[in-house]
Amino acid sequence: MNLVEFESVTKRYQLGEVQVTALNSVDFTVQKGDFVAITGPSGSGKTTMLNLIGCLDSATSGEIRVAGQAVSQLSDRQLDTLRSRTYGIIFQNFNLVPVLSALENVMLPLYLHRLSKAEMRRRAQASLAAVNLSRFAGFRPDQLSGGQRQRVAVARALVTEPKLILADEPTASLDTASALSLVELMKQLNREQGVTFVFSTHDQRLLQHVKRVVELRDGHLSDSAAEAPLTAAAELTTDTSEVA
Ligand SMILES: Nc1ncnc2c1ncn2[C@@H]1O[C@H](COP(=O)(O)OP(=O)(O)OP(=O)(O)O)[C@@H](O)[C@H]1O
Numbered sequence: 001m002n003l004v005e006f007e008s009v010t011k012r013y014q015l016g017e018v019q020v021t022a023l024n025s026v027d028f029t030v031q032k033g034d035f036v037a038i039t040g041p042s043g044s045g046k047t048t049m050l051n052l053i054g055c056l057d058s059a060t061s062g063e064i065r066v067a068g069q070a071v072s073q074l075s076d077r078q079l080d081t082l083r084s085r086t087y088g089i090i091f092q093n094f095n096l097v098p099v100l101s102a103l104e105n106v107m108l109p110l111y112l113h114r115l116s117k118a119e120m121r122r123r124a125q126a127s128l129a130a131v132n133l134s135r136f137a138g139f140r141p142d143q144l145s146g147g148q149r150q151r152v153a154v155a156r157a158l159v160t161e162p163k164l165i166l167a168d169e170p171t172a173s174l175d176t177a178s179a180l181s182l183v184e185l186m187k188q189l190n191r192e193q194g195v196t197f198v199f200s201t202h203d204q205r206l207l208q209h210v211k212r213v214v215e216l217r218d219g220h221l222s223d224s225a226a227e228a229p230l231t232a233a234a235e236l237t238t239d240t241s242e243v244a
Pocket residue numbers: 013014015020021022040041042043044045046047048049
């Protein structure tokens with residue numbers, strides 16, 4: 001089953017008299033184990049598309065299905081549950097809480113999941129280990145480099161074992177070396193743990209490292225997926241459906 005399906009999705013914004021078509025009849029699917037970059041110039045609809053994938057906004061027309069469910073049919077409450085069970089989100093500017101340690105930042109999303117404090121710590125430590133930051137668990141964000149902060153943000157997105165991690169320009173605040181190493185880390189998590197990623201980027205240098213690149217131009221999507229068959233990594237995905 002597709003994790004996410006867009007069927008002829010259009011998103012329009014009304015700004016006073018002016019109507020902007022941010023996405024125009026977009027067909028798109030994400031499968032378990034995918035590693036997808038959304039690219040395109042400023043204003044082409046990347047953020048709009050990520051917001052729709054993450055059910056943070058709704059389509060003007062067309063249908064979006066997540067794990068087979070048409071999201072337009074769900075109540076706000078059902079959408080909240082779907083969001084917390086499905087997605088991990090990495091923000092462009094990390095959005096770490098400055099007064100909390102790396103470990104405490106990574107634990108935050110688990111407060112919604114009714115776990116014991118000990119289990120929360122165990123999971124957060126495992127997540128920090130997955131991004132090679134165990135040594136820095138007690139450090140606050142201002143004691144970490146930009147690249148390390150973004151890795152804490154990746155650990156925080158991973159900690160709920162989401163089906164899909166969404167990231168809007170996750171490398172935008174990083175220098176080239178840190179940006180490349182972040183993409184390498186994401187690829188490693190994709191390959192070794194079957195974590196599915198969809199992220200946007202302007203950065204042409206990153207795209208050659210990505211399995212599947214889709215391009216937006218004025219709200220129209222072109223998808224290179226047909227030419228880029230999935231590798232064995234997609235077969236290695238672990239089932240995370242039991243995570244509450
Ligand atoms: N809340 C909104 N209200 C009105 N128009 C919007 C809104 N959000 C986005 N738009 C318009 O939709 C279009 C797509 O915007 P979007 O933010 O998705 O582009 P983007 O590809 O993410 O750009 P960037 O690379 O600059 O982040 C733009 O023309 C933008 O002005």
